[in-house]
Amino acid sequence: MTGGQLMAEADRRLGAYWSMTRSQVYRELPALASMGYVKMGRPGPRSSQPYSITPAGKRAFTRWLTEDPGHEAIRNPIALRAAFGAYQTSAQLTQTYARASEYHNEALAHIREVTKEMKKDGDDSAAVASDFAIGYHKAALAWLKAIK
Amino acid sequence: MTGGQLMAEADRRLGAYWSMTRSQVYRELPALASMGYVKMGRPGPRSSQPYSITPAGKRAFTRWLTEDPGHEAIRNPIALRAAFGAYQTSAQLTQTYARASEYHNEALAHIREVTKEMKKDGDDSAAVASDFAIGYHKAALAWLKAIK
DNA sequence: AAGGCCATGTAACAAGTTACATGATTAA
DNA sequence: TTAATCATGTAACTTGTTACATGGCCTT
Numbered sequence: 001m002t003g004g005q006l007m008a009e010a011d012r013r014l015g016a017y018w019s020m021t022r023s024q025v026y027r028e029l030p031a032l033a034s035m036g037y038v039k040m041g042r043p044g045p046r047s048s049q050p051y052s053i054t055p056a057g058k059r060a061f062t063r064w065l066t067e068d069p070g071h072e073a074i075r076n077p078i079a080l081r082a083a084f085g086a087y088q089t090s091a092q093l094t095q096t097y098a099r100a101s102e103y104h105n106e107a108l109a110h111i112r113e114v115t116k117e118m119k120k121d122g123d124d125s126a127a128v129a130s131d132f133a134i135g136y137h138k139a140a141l142a143w144l145k146a147i148k
Numbered sequence: 149m150t151g152g153q154l155m156a157e158a159d160r161r162l163g164a165y166w167s168m169t170r171s172q173v174y175r176e177l178p179a180l181a182s183m184g185y186v187k188m189g190r191p192g193p194r195s196s197q198p199y200s201i202t203p204a205g206k207r208a209f210t211r212w213l214t215e216d217p218g219h220e221a222i223r224n225p226i227a228l229r230a231a232f233g234a235y236q237t238s239a240q241l242t243q244t245y246a247r248a249s250e251y252h253n254e255a256l257a258h259i260r261e262v263t264k265e266m267k268k269d270g271d272d273s274a275a276v277a278s279d280f281a282i283g284y285h286k287a288a289l290a291w292l293k294a295i296k
Numbered sequence: 297a298a299g300g301c302c303a304t305g306t307a308a309c310a311a312g313t314t315a316c317a318t319g320a321t322t323a324a
Numbered sequence: 325t326t327a328a329t330c331a332t333g334t335a336a337c338t339t340g341t342t343a344c345a346t347g348g349c350c351t352t
Contacts, residue, residue, distance in 0.1 A: 147279070195346080313336105
């Protein structure tokens with residue numbers, strides 16, 4: 001797959017709980033190639049460059065799965081604004097909360113749709129992982145509703 | 149306050165939903181000083197350098213509050229591992245989930261304690277913001293319990 | 297007063313984001 | 325066939341992390 005294809009697929013499958021940008025993918029592919037984890041295929045149209053995983057790449061992936069995942073860095077700009085609530089007008093805060101609710105509602109609807117597809121395709125692991133995102137957005141909405 | 153003091157205070161008040169490192173604080177302080185938002189005080193022991201906010205700094209803070217907060221980047225390494233569940237042994241996964249539960253339980257207990265203090269101090273905005281973190285950890289624990 | 301400890305700050309590195317340049321494809 | 329659009333990849337920049345060096349402080 002090419003960088004663009006990988007990005008699109010990863011975004012669909014993982015994007016709900018693992019944010020990425022295209023640029024990261026494009027940067028890593030040559031790096032992975034230099035380590036022998038992927039190899040370049042024959043270039044396609046639009047100077048697109050497909051890659052395929054090597055046996056060493058598969059081994060590296062399996063090894064990566066055994067590493068300590070660590071824990072997430074929580075960083076919520078809405079909560080941060082809420083913490084400085086005393087320095088803002090209530091109208092400002094209300095608008096911030098309203099916009100955040102809108103965002104979480106949309107994200108929730110989207111990931112529910114995607115998860116349904118995954119289940120239909122029998123992609124259980126992906127669906128289970130997506131459930132985290134569903135729970136996350138629901139929790140965020142519940143918080144926003146409680147404080148508004 | 150010095151970089152260390154600012155970091156300690158920010159971590160206590162905001163750390164539950166806004167991750168930071170000392171190094172960021174130390175880097176920003178000279179940058180803020182060059183913009184006239186803070187000014188250096190007289191150096192203390194251990195080559196510590198206190199800063200104080202200027203009127204221009206207060207204005208910049210107020211201005212910052214009016215900017216679009218955007219939305220958070222969700223990035224959960226446990227969900228990512230869950231998505232690749234098919235490539236791992238169930239023992240591996242179980243251990244990952246157990247450790248994650250432990251982490252969220254500890255974080256939850258800690259932030260509850262901190263929030264209680266904030267309420268006692270009448271720091272309502274900080275307490276409300278912390279409620280986000282409480283909801284977050286509860287949601288994560290509920291997810292982990294459901295999938296284990 | 298000597299040793300270990302801890303807080304201070306720095307600097308090198310890694311990762312993430314934004315903005316740009318290029319060239320096919322599509323549609324008018 | 326020309327203009328607009330969109331996907332591809334790159335490069336510059338910003339932000340975040342990790343590792344390091346220094347020097348007071350506290351304990352023994």
